[in-house]
Amino acid sequence: MSQTYTTTALVLKRRDHNEYDRLFCLYTKDYGKIDVLAKGTKKIVSKLNPYLEPFYLIKVMIAKGKVFDKLANCNLIKPYQNLRQDLFGFALINYLSEVIDGLIHGQTMSSDKFELLINTLDILEEEISNSDKERLLMLANIFNLKLLNLLGYQPEVKRCLNCHRGILLPKNVFDFSHGGIICEQCKKVCLIEDYILVSDQVIKLLQLAQEKDLDFFSNLGIDQDTIKKFNQIVYKLLLVNMERPLKSIEFIKKL
């Protein structure tokens, strides 16, 4: 890195720092998750403030610093206005933000995950006024499942975790402690405690969510029970991998 660098970023969160400054946690395309100091942003007149709202997509120029890198300049690319103006949309933004913050640690090459997130936000921005809440949550959770895969926490949804045979018969379960499907035969002999029954449709949706791009799901006919179960499974997988509760989902449940 030279003295300054530019990248594309999403604003994840901010906190106060000193009398006039704030620290912003950015999720960037090229450098993963970084904290940058934005001088003077606690003042109303700061020229940077209009671009630093949560989940604004921005282009940033950052100057290397001894303790914190400093935000030198930024331009707004996309504000995701539809999501932001919708109460449920804003809750989804917070949910994704909390997941990114909880699962991604420090500066790593992240362009694949970043592109996936932007693609997800673009689709949610389009769908927010057309789709019901459970379906919107499904789209967010398909992103979350893909993110888990990219980070190496991929659940096994094609074969039984125990006998490694393909899923052929009904009455399978999803085992959260081992992260995948256990078939009906193996469930009788394996000691599993933390599990739920999954229909063939739910297994199919879990498989498709790993294979297909997000726009595949926009018009796909899926029944509500399958979507609900899928959302339940992905949320629980997040909890297992993050080892802490997500505040945003409690808010989503109330909406």
Ligand SMILES: [Zn+2]
């Ligand atoms: Zn089995």
